[in-house]
Amino acid sequence: MRTCVPMIVAVLLPRLELTVAVGGRAALLEGPAALAPEPGREQQVGEVSAAAEVFGIHPGMRLGEALSRCPGLALVPPDPLGVADAWEAALAALEDVGAAVEVQAPGLVCFDGAALRRLHGGDGREDPAARLRGRLAGRRQPPGWLDGVVAATRAAVGRPARIGAGPSRFCAVAGAVRARSRRAEIVAGAEDLVAAPVALLRRDPACAGLVEPLERLGITTLGQVAALPRASLADRFGPPGLRARELAVGVDTPLRPRTAGEELQETLDLPEAASGAQLGRALELLVDRLLARRERRGRALRAVVLGARLVEGGTWRSRVVFREPLADPRRMLLVLTGRLATLPAPAESVRLSVERFGPAAAPDTALFDDARAARAARLREAVRQARAAAGPDAALRVLTVDPDSRVPERRAVLTPFEV
Numbered sequence: 047m048r049t050c051v052p053m054i055v056a057v058l059l060p061r062l063e064l065t066v067a068v069g070g071r072a073a074l075l076e077g078p079a080a081l082a083p084e085p086g087r088e089q090q091v092g093e094v095s096a097a098a099e100v101f102g103i104h105p106g107m108r109l110g111e112a113l114s115r116c117p118g119l120a121l122v123p124p125d126p127l128g129v130a131d132a133w134e135a136a137l138a139a140l141e142d143v144g145a146a147v148e149v150q151a152p153g154l155v156c157f158d159g160a161a162l163r164r165l166h167g168g169d170g171r172e173d174p175a176a177r178l179r180g181r182l183a184g185r186r187q188p189p190g191w192l193d194g195v196v197a198a199t200r201a202a203v204g205r206p207a208r209i210g211a212g213p214s215r216f217c218a219v220a221g222a223v224r225a226r227s228r229r230a231e232i233v234a235g236a237e238d239l240v241a242a243p244v245a246l247l248r249r250d251p252a253c254a255g256l257v258e259p260l261e262r263l264g265i266t267t268l269g270q271v272a273a274l275p276r277a278s279l280a281d282r283f284g285p286p287g288l289r290a291r292e293l294a295v296g297v298d299t300p301l302r303p304r305t306a307g308e309e310l311q312e313t314l315d316l317p318e319a320a321s322g323a324q325l326g327r328a329l330e331l332l333v334d335r336l337l338a339r340r341e342r343r344g345r346a347l348r349a350v351v352l353g354a355r356l357v358e359g360g361t362w363r364s365r366v367v368f369r370e371p372l373a374d375p376r377r378m379l380l381v382l383t384g385r386l387a388t389l390p391a392p393a394e395s396v397r398l399s400v401e402r403f404g405p406a407a408a409p410d411t412a413l414f415d416d417a418r419a420a421r422a423a424r425l426r427e428a429v430r431q432a433r434a435a436a437g438p439d440a441a442l443r444v445l446t447v448d449p450d451s452r453v454p455e456r457r458a459v460l461t462p463f464e465v
Contacts, residue, residue, distance in 0.1 A: 053192065054301065055159035055230070056218035057199060057210040062153030064093040066126045066132050067360075070189060071206075080123035083109060085362075085390030104245075106254070116260065123360030126351045130363060134309070139202040144358060146303035148215075154222075154249070157216050163191045166198040194322060196230045205266065212238075214239050215296035235296035240269030245449055253290045260290075268294040311399030312336045325393070327447045331388055331461050332398040333375045334445075338462030346371030346404035347378070352385055354393035361388060371404025430464060438462065 081092025101116040145157040210221020216234040225231035247253040272294040279287035432440040
């Protein structure tokens with residue numbers, strides 16, 4: 047029985063975060079631009095345009111150094127909500143064609159292309175003429191079935207993408223960074239990584255901090271990293287140094303594909319710039335609406351994403367992982383209210399979405415108060431039956447939002463009733 051050799055495929059969407067923030071690829075041609083640092087984070091620029099790279103600016107550079115190299119650098123407010131939406135749409139499209147994706151970063155994803163061979167690879171027969179032309183040009187030719195997988199990947203993503211392939215994750219990413227044509231770039235292993243720049247290690251989070259020290263030592267290629275003694279790298283850089291050497295020789299860990307999830311979110315547009323107690327009431331309304339959604343099917347929430355669109359421009363996004371799966375709105379509000387306090391500016395809309403579900407939520411039972419627990423269980427069942435018969439708006443409660451407002455409609459709103 048013939049086994050299928052793994053062929054990791056990496057899909058790179060160049061400058062996805064910057065493209066979404068500026069509103070399209072055409073805006074990147076106007077001049078040097080870079081993503082501004084997010085509020086409350088380190089003062090480092092994000093993704094940069096091709097015009098900014100000419101001045102030697104790269105992602106992660108200090109803001110002061112970037113402005114000193116290019117005084118005319120345009121700083122674009124980041125849009126993490128827009129990036130998350132665009133990236134999730136691309137991942138869902140790849141999963142629709144059968145790919146089990148592992149997300150490396152926004153704009154970079156890997157999957158096992160050999161698993162899609164029977165779906166999109168055709169008959170897998172090679173084109174002798176194309177292979178002969180590739181050998182004469184000195185290019186490494188991919189297997190015949192990979193062309194079908196690449197074509198399906200490009201059609202699913204629906205935007206310009208660079209695609210690389212190789213026996214490991216890092217080799218595939220190196221191929222995607224190097225790719226420029228409509229065909230996938232193959233990186234077979236250590237022999238194809240010898241001349242690759244050491245800056246490629248920035249694609250691996252564990253080795254990103256080694257690039258500048260290695261360049262100061264005169265080490266500019268991955269071939270030079272692979273030639274260094276293992277003991278010397280471990281003594282100088284510790285585990286990141288050993289990890290960098292393994293990547294340079296083409297060794298990497300297996301893929302860990304994500305579990306495809308369901309999209310469940312609620313958005314609330316604020317009538318005016320809200321803050322303080324009004325923003326807290328808006329968060330309470332979002333939690334009630336999210337827990338009342340029929341698609342939740344009684345499951346608890348393990349991880350959620352809290353986001354906001356700012357009045358001054360740009361967006362804000364914060365991921366919250368609960369210590370245990372929750373379905374109690376009061377406990378959820380205790381966690382989310384503290385995270386909402388870090389909002390850098392007034393918001394014009396807030397959004398709460400579920401990233402990962404937990405098991406079915408069990409009703410809270412008190413050790414010495416069985417009567418109260420039984421009453422709450424009967425009330426929950428009555429609310430469930432009412433909603434099943436009359437719709438999600440069958441059981442509502444009054445939530446005070448702005449009691450001092452002169453407009454009566456703003457003083458209180460109706461929100462789903464939860465026990």
